[in-house]
Amino acid sequence: MAQAIWFRGDLRLTDNPAVTAAVKEQQHEQGQNAPIPALFLVTPKQWQEHHWAPIKTDLLLRHLAEFRQECAERGIALHVREIASYTGVPAAVAKFCDEQGVNKLHYNHEYPLHEARRDRAVVKALQHDQVAVQGYHGLLLAPPQAISTQTGGFYKMFTPFNRAWRTHIKQANNWQVIRHQWPAATTAPELPEFDLPRRDSSAWVVGEQSVLAKLRRYVSDSVADYKAERDLPALDSTSRLSPYWELGMLSPYTAARALSELSPEFPYGLTEGADVWLTELAWREFYQHLMHHVPRLSMGKAFQEYTDNYPWRTDKEDFKRWCEGRTGYPIVDAGMRQLVQEGFMHNRLRMIVANFLVKDLRLNWRWGEQFFMEHLIDGSFPANNGGWQWSASTGTDAVPYFRVFNPTRQSEKVDPDGSYIRKWVTELAQVPTKYIHAPQQWLEKHGHSDYPLPMVDHGEARDDFLQTFKRVKNEF
Structure with missing residues (x-):
C-alpha cells in the first residue's frame, strides 16, 4: 500500500x-x-x-x-x-x-x-x-476531544481549562524523541513560481533545523526571564516563535519536550518564567479549542451574543489614524507603527492598541482583527480572534467590559523610560522621559507641532463606552 x-x-x-x-x-x-x-x-x-x-x-x-x-x-x-x-x-x-x-x-x-x-x-x-x-x-498538545468539563462540555474560562490541559499533559508523560528510519534520499520536486503579494520576511529564519535551533536557544538562554520581561517591549525578549507555531514549522510538542527537561515534575515544577511561557502555549490551545466547539466564531460573530448589538462607531478617518499610528497617544502609535513597518507587534502592545480602538474610539473590534491579520507575520485566526474578543469584552473569558486600559498609565508601566516609543515614534526622540508618555505640553512649549494631539479624552471616552455597553447588556 x-x-x-x-x-x-x-x-x-x-x-x-x-x-x-x-x-x-x-x-x-x-x-x-x-x-x-x-x-x-x-x-x-x-x-x-x-x-x-x-x-x-x-x-x-x-x-x-x-x-x-x-x-x-x-x-x-x-x-x-x-x-x-x-x-x-x-x-x-x-x-x-x-x-x-x-x-x-x-x-x-x-x-x-x-x-x-x-x-x-x-x-x-x-x-x-x-x-x-x-x-x-x-x-496541539491536547486535541479538543481530550479535554472536557465534568458535565462533558467544553471550558469557557481559561483558568480551569489550563488546569485540565496541564493534567492531560502530565498524563501523556512521554517526551521521548521519535527516531525514524527514513527512506533513502530522493530528488526534490521543482517548486513552482507563485504570483502572490509578498513582503520581505528575511529577518525571520526558515528551514526546520534553523527554527529548532531558535527554540533551543530561547529555552536555554531566555525563558527563565520571560515572566519578568515579557511586558517590556523595549527589551524585545519574547521568543518570537509565534510565526512558526502558526505555519506549523514548529510543534508545541517539541517546545513542551524542551521545557520538560527543566523539571522532572513537568508540567509542574518549572521556574516562574518557564511556567508563564507554558501558559502562553495553553492560551494558544484554548483558542483553538473554542474554534472547534463554537463555529459562530468563524462567522464573524461574538462569543457573547448580546454584544453583537453594540452600536460601534463607523468613523473611517478615526480608524485610519489608528492604523497609521497617529492617535496622539505615543504607546498606541508606537505599537501600530511597529506592526505596519515590521509585520510584528509585541504582545502587550497588541492588547493596548486593541483596547484603545474598541474602548476609547468605540470602533468595531472586527476592523482591528482584520487589520492585524493583514499585517502580522504570525497572524493566527484563532489566537487573533480570541485576543480581539478578549480586549473588546465580547468573548469567552474576556476582560470585563468595565475594565478599560488607560493608555497613558499602560505606557508608563510597560515602557517606563520611553525607549520603545522613541524607536518607533521618531518625532518624539528628543522628548524627555518625564513627558514622553503625554508629550503635548512639552511639544507646545518647545515649538514642535508635527505630532498630533490626542484623538480623544480618555476619561470621557471611557465613560461613553461603559454607559453604552452596560445599556446593551441590560437590554438583551
Missing part, C-alpha cells in the same frame, strides 16, 4: 504524527528505500479571504523552498501545487493520489470551521476513490 502525506499547517518533520505514521507504514509495506510522496497546496483565494499578510506568505514560501530539500534528504518528495481555494482541494488531492498511486493519505487535523469542512470533503472524495485516509492530532 503506497502512503502519502498531506501537509497543511504542519510544515515540519519533527514531532509530526502524520509523517511518523506514513514512514512507518511505508517501510512495512514497501521497504525502507521507497520514497514517500507528499503534497502541499497553495490556495491564494482562500488566503485572501482569510486576510493573509504578504509577509506571512513570504515566510511560508521561503520555508517551502528550504523544507522541500529537507524532506528530499529524508526520502519524502514534497510536491507544491496551486489551487485557488478550498472548494478545489478535494479534486486536487484526489488527482495527486491517483498520479502517485497512493492508497493511504496521512494528515493532521485543523480545527477552524472552513478547514474542518475542507477536510471532510477531502475524506469523502478519497473514500469514493477507495483511498484510505487517516487524520492525527499533530497541531
Whole structure:
C-alpha cells in the first residue's frame, strides 16, 4: 500500500504524527528505500479571504523552498501545487493520489470551521476513490476531544481549562524523541513560481533545523526571564516563535519536550518564567479549542451574543489614524507603527492598541482583527480572534467590559523610560522621559507641532463606552 502525506499547517518533520505514521507504514509495506510522496497546496483565494499578510506568505514560501530539500534528504518528495481555494482541494488531492498511486493519505487535523469542512470533503472524495485516509492530532498538545468539563462540555474560562490541559499533559508523560528510519534520499520536486503579494520576511529564519535551533536557544538562554520581561517591549525578549507555531514549522510538542527537561515534575515544577511561557502555549490551545466547539466564531460573530448589538462607531478617518499610528497617544502609535513597518507587534502592545480602538474610539473590534491579520507575520485566526474578543469584552473569558486600559498609565508601566516609543515614534526622540508618555505640553512649549494631539479624552471616552455597553447588556 503506497502512503502519502498531506501537509497543511504542519510544515515540519519533527514531532509530526502524520509523517511518523506514513514512514512507518511505508517501510512495512514497501521497504525502507521507497520514497514517500507528499503534497502541499497553495490556495491564494482562500488566503485572501482569510486576510493573509504578504509577509506571512513570504515566510511560508521561503520555508517551502528550504523544507522541500529537507524532506528530499529524508526520502519524502514534497510536491507544491496551486489551487485557488478550498472548494478545489478535494479534486486536487484526489488527482495527486491517483498520479502517485497512493492508497493511504496521512494528515493532521485543523480545527477552524472552513478547514474542518475542507477536510471532510477531502475524506469523502478519497473514500469514493477507495483511498484510505487517516487524520492525527499533530497541531496541539491536547486535541479538543481530550479535554472536557465534568458535565462533558467544553471550558469557557481559561483558568480551569489550563488546569485540565496541564493534567492531560502530565498524563501523556512521554517526551521521548521519535527516531525514524527514513527512506533513502530522493530528488526534490521543482517548486513552482507563485504570483502572490509578498513582503520581505528575511529577518525571520526558515528551514526546520534553523527554527529548532531558535527554540533551543530561547529555552536555554531566555525563558527563565520571560515572566519578568515579557511586558517590556523595549527589551524585545519574547521568543518570537509565534510565526512558526502558526505555519506549523514548529510543534508545541517539541517546545513542551524542551521545557520538560527543566523539571522532572513537568508540567509542574518549572521556574516562574518557564511556567508563564507554558501558559502562553495553553492560551494558544484554548483558542483553538473554542474554534472547534463554537463555529459562530468563524462567522464573524461574538462569543457573547448580546454584544453583537453594540452600536460601534463607523468613523473611517478615526480608524485610519489608528492604523497609521497617529492617535496622539505615543504607546498606541508606537505599537501600530511597529506592526505596519515590521509585520510584528509585541504582545502587550497588541492588547493596548486593541483596547484603545474598541474602548476609547468605540470602533468595531472586527476592523482591528482584520487589520492585524493583514499585517502580522504570525497572524493566527484563532489566537487573533480570541485576543480581539478578549480586549473588546465580547468573548469567552474576556476582560470585563468595565475594565478599560488607560493608555497613558499602560505606557508608563510597560515602557517606563520611553525607549520603545522613541524607536518607533521618531518625532518624539528628543522628548524627555518625564513627558514622553503625554508629550503635548512639552511639544507646545518647545515649538514642535508635527505630532498630533490626542484623538480623544480618555476619561470621557471611557465613560461613553461603559454607559453604552452596560445599556446593551441590560437590554438583551
